[in-house]
Amino acid sequence: MASTIAAPADSDDRVSARSVGARLLSRPEIGSLVGAAVILVFFLVTAEPFRDINNTGTILYQASLIGVMAVPVSLLMIGGEFDLSAGVAVTTSGLTAGIFAYQFSVNVWVGMAVALVFALAVGLFNGWLLMRTGLPSFLVTLGTFFILQGLNVAVTRLTSGAVASNSISDMDGFGSAKAVFASEFKLGGVTIKIIIAWWIVFVAVAAWVLMRTKIGNWIFAVGGDAASARAVGVPVTKVKIGLFMTVGFFAWFTGMQLLFVQNGVVQSGEGVGKEFLYIIAAVVGGCLLTGGYGSVVGGAVGALIFGMVQLGVVYAGWNPDWFKAFLGAMLLLATIVNLVVKNKADAR
Numbered sequence: 001m002a003s004t005i006a007a008p009a010d011s012d013d014r015v016s017a018r019s020v021g022a023r024l025l026s027r028p029e030i031g032s033l034v035g036a037a038v039i040l041v042f043f044l045v046t047a048e049p050f051r052d053i054n055n056t057g058t059i060l061y062q063a064s065l066i067g068v069m070a071v072p073v074s075l076l077m078i079g080g081e082f083d084l085s086a087g088v089a090v091t092t093s094g095l096t097a098g099i100f101a102y103q104f105s106v107n108v109w110v111g112m113a114v115a116l117v118f119a120l121a122v123g124l125f126n127g128w129l130l131m132r133t134g135l136p137s138f139l140v141t142l143g144t145f146f147i148l149q150g151l152n153v154a155v156t157r158l159t160s161g162a163v164a165s166n167s168i169s170d171m172d173g174f175g176s177a178k179a180v181f182a183s184e185f186k187l188g189g190v191t192i193k194i195i196i197a198w199w200i201v202f203v204a205v206a207a208w209v210l211m212r213t214k215i216g217n218w219i220f221a222v223g224g225d226a227a228s229a230r231a232v233g234v235p236v237t238k239v240k241i242g243l244f245m246t247v248g249f250f251a252w253f254t255g256m257q258l259l260f261v262q263n264g265v266v267q268s269g270e271g272v273g274k275e276f277l278y279i280i281a282a283v284v285g286g287c288l289l290t291g292g293y294g295s296v297v298g299g300a301v302g303a304l305i306f307g308m309v310q311l312g313v314v315y316a317g318w319n320p321d322w323f324k325a326f327l328g329a330m331l332l333l334a335t336i337v338n339l340v341v342k343n344k345a346d347a348r
Helices: 020-025 030-046 053-078 086-104 108-133 137-160 174-181 194-212 214-224 226-231 236-261 274-284 296-315 322-347
Strands: 184-187 190-193
Touching (some): 030 296, 053 086, 053 190, 053 194, 053 214, 053 274, 053 296, 086 108, 086 137, 086 274, 108 236, 174 194, 174 236, 190 194, 194 214, 194 296, 214 236, 274 322
Antiparallel strands (some): 184 190
């Protein structure tokens, strides 16, 4: 008896290759890149100082002040959590380093080391309490926010008698530490603050970790579905605590930049509200509020948009009061765009 063999199907939808356009649309940062290009062109046309190459360093510096912290905040949001204490934690780190060095008359680097330990401990506490109690990270870090805000003002008043810490600019180690955190250099005639270089390095390293390592896979997994991730062996508790401690490290780094760029003095009331700017940069860059989706590079682009708009409004001679209104509109628009892009990518 003759038998026939059915011809194989021409293609399998499960393994079919996607077009370049489809792959690009699936990237979380694509919306922010388009937005950044539009904003760049807009201010190049409407604001003459924006076209001055000498102002490029200023724009990048303004973006980097948000961008450095947008790196860990993006990672944390991809992991499904928030940290509302990130803004005041920056100030806490700067105050801790300055107050400790001044009060105990030690090398500035010693005060910085103490501040680093404290910042990591805050991150550890946030992550541990979150996993121990099951409370939303919004509530846990909101509590930490108020604790740090109160400590910043109370301890500063207790030690200095004012709302700002005592200057440590004449203490041992200040010069070398300032060179690391708050120096500048020339690049093609443009003055570049060293924090811009650090920002680029941090973004590159974090993007590599997120996209090329097992830890990056774990971050996406715990943000998408923590229960399922735990079921397949992902160390959910360690990942989430590690993410909060990463926020602590970057808060310390940014706090050191704040301390040295202000000549060794930190105002105790600084940092309040900055956490929302970090979150906005991450959301504009493609991070979903529900977790499991996002991009560190997108967070950097979101910070760049922040820097361009903040200074573009000034360069154009407009009322800066409109800037906050723009931030709110940008957040809503970015959230909608990111959701649409993700849904389109999932559908493909």
